[in-house]
Amino acid sequence: MYHRLRIQVIISTLFRSSTTMSARPFAPERQLALSAVRRACALTSSVFNKLVKNETLTKGDKSPVTVGDYAAQALISVMLKNSFPADPIVGEEDAAELRVEEGSVLRERIIALANEALVAPLVEGDKAEWGIGPGQEKTSDELLDAIDRGNHDGGRTGRMWTIDPIDGTKGFLRGEQYAVCVSLLVDAQVQLGIIGCPNLPVDASKPDGERGCIFVAVRGQGCQQIPLTGSTETALSMPAFTPSSLNFLESVEALHSSHSTTDTISSILGITRPPLRMDSQAKYGCLARGDGGLYLRMPTGVGYREKIWDHAPGAILVEEAGGIVTDSRGAPLDFGLGRTLGENFGVVAAGKEVHSAVLDAVQQATGTKAKA
Numbered sequence: 001m002y003h004r005l006r007i008q009v010i011i012s013t014l015f016r017s018s019t020t021m022s023a024r025p026f027a028p029e030r031q032l033a034l035s036a037v038r039r040a041c042a043l044t045s046s047v048f049n050k051l052v053k054n055e056t057l058t059k060g061d062k063s064p065v066t067v068g069d070y071a072a073q074a075l076i077s078v079m080l081k082n083s084f085p086a087d088p089i090v091g092e093e094d095a096a097e098l099r100v101e102e103g104s105v106l107r108e109r110i111i112a113l114a115n116e117a118l119v120a121p122l123v124e125g126d127k128a129e130w131g132i133g134p135g136q137e138k139t140s141d142e143l144l145d146a147i148d149r150g151n152h153d154g155g156r157t158g159r160m161w162t163i164d165p166i167d168g169t170k171g172f173l174r175g176e177q178y179a180v181c182v183s184l185l186v187d188a189q190v191q192l193g194i195i196g197c198p199n200l201p202v203d204a205s206k207p208d209g210e211r212g213c214i215f216v217a218v219r220g221q222g223c224q225q226i227p228l229t230g231s232t233e234t235a236l237s238m239p240a241f242t243p244s245s246l247n248f249l250e251s252v253e254a255l256h257s258s259h260s261t262t263d264t265i266s267s268i269l270g271i272t273r274p275p276l277r278m279d280s281q282a283k284y285g286c287l288a289r290g291d292g293g294l295y296l297r298m299p300t301g302v303g304y305r306e307k308i309w310d311h312a313p314g315a316i317l318v319e320e321a322g323g324i325v326t327d328s329r330g331a332p333l334d335f336g337l338g339r340t341l342g343e344n345f346g347v348v349a350a351g352k353e354v355h356s357a358v359l360d361a362v363q364q365a366t367g368t369k370a371k372a
């Protein structure tokens, strides 16, 4: 593992020195979004350490949202608006609950958290013109409006960002995996994806070692991992798996992905290793770096539509690391239909060597293809 990482660092360094960062497409967007994700990771980690019971709400769909989700969306949205004021945002959260009187205690806490993150000192790579650093506080109204800038409907054309300020909120509340996820779509194609995972071990073979990683990918520029506390970039590429060496990644929550269907798929493929269950799009980052060979998300019932912010950042990581991402019927994920993936059904992300075998197994398991 050490040698592999060293080789990757050398390749990554050569790659970076051969073309200057600023000359590469989406370099300003990458730099700004990396900074925003880093700040949001610091914010959410500090929230977790101080979170008290009444700082979590239950949304209309019964899912949880914390002060950390709102504050992180406000922070990222403010930073995006400063540099790219014309770009709309498709964000998971909205401020409606915070604008009612009963929301005021929660609201004040969220405003304080977002401002604390905005005024934190600049670190290497940060620029004062991004509207961050000492003295850059925003008013309560400005921050609520920043959260609501995430209300864009999505669509087929133009530039737009997605923000999932805490993906895997249930994992976050359990003290397990979660991720801060940002992507940039241009004409419904993901061009940039960034995922910050504060609780993820930097090296899967050292589960008790350093934690906190960022995964980043720009279309055509590969996928890199960066430690949350440093700037060394390691280029990632998915190792080749065969069905006998495969293990798969899936949600912890059986409501989000059917564990029984993945069990069946696993037996059809002859997989003997147990699944690696993990919350959030950290799964896509882990797939990109080879911690598992396959990410399966199988719907638990009809009616739920996957959200674009839950998959756009992760999908580009895997594609840029050499993998393939489709729905469970083999169709590409369509990020141009609005805030959801519409008719896409489940997700199958895997290396090139095994993706078609996995699709066959999925179709057998779900009865969409006659058994041989």
Ligand SMILES: Nc1ncnc2c1ncn2[C@@H]1O[C@H](COP(=O)(O)O)[C@@H](OP(=O)(O)O)[C@H]1O
Pocket: 063, 092, 164, 166, 167, 168, 169, 170, 171, 251, 252, 253, 255, 256, 257, 278, 279, 280, 281, 300, 304, 307, 310
């Ligand atoms: N019934 C369902 N089926 C699939 N995904 C669901 C779901 N209900 C909620 N989700 C999504 O699952 C995401 C977490 O995925 P995972 O299980 O991989 O950790 C949630 O993101 P948030 O935590 O950002 O709300 C939420 O958007």
Ligand SMILES: [Mg+2]
Pocket: 063, 064, 065, 092, 169
């Ligand atoms: Mg949520």
Ligand SMILES: [Mg+2]
Pocket: 164, 166, 167, 168, 309, 310
């Ligand atoms: Mg999410």
Ligand SMILES: [Mg+2]
Pocket: 069, 092, 164, 165, 166, 167, 168, 169
């Ligand atoms: Mg979320």
